[in-house]
Amino acid sequence: MPKQPDLTPQLPSGDATAVVERRRQRVRPPKLYQVLLLNDDFTPMEFVVQVLQEFFNKDRESATQIMLKIHLEGRGLCGVFSRDIAQTKVDQVLQAAAQQGHPLQCVSEPIE
Template sequence: MTSTDSKTQPKISHDTSEDHPPMYKVLLHNDDYTTMDFVVEILVRVFGKSLEKATQIMLNIHNKGKAVCGIYPREIAETKVQTVHNLASSKGFPLKSTMEKE
């Protein structure tokens, strides 16, 4: 490659803040009242997980206290958290969902 070739190469930006919005992790937290079946149902319905993946995540929540369910732009993450709270509340469960910047 000659020195003129490097001048014609496109410049690659490594600053992702301009290219993509900040992403947020949506987490579910363990509690002593929400059933494991309901958590799996939430993971399938709200987060689009397969039954197998939802079961794995539910076990992580149960054993570790919380687990990441997905990573989304802020508005979508906020909607997921609110949807979880609405569905849990409608069934009488105190399931807690939070989001944190990735």
């Protein structure tokens, strides 16, 4: 069996001492994305409430309040997530709406 090379760092010979300084890297937290439902005149309000409960874990009262905000203001915040989770939520909502034949739109936007 061949001898494995010695990978330990070697100090220069003599009285010299080497100091290795570790630099701290600043790691930024991941960018967050808000998931929004957009109002339309065709998707039933009850379906919107159901979506908020099923995909965003909202209780009935919170889901109803968000649905009313969507209805009155044109859009409503469902939650804030990392990019991948936000995109998954958008895809789930759009798929559920399409399966039920509703034109409900869901988007994610980065939070600045």
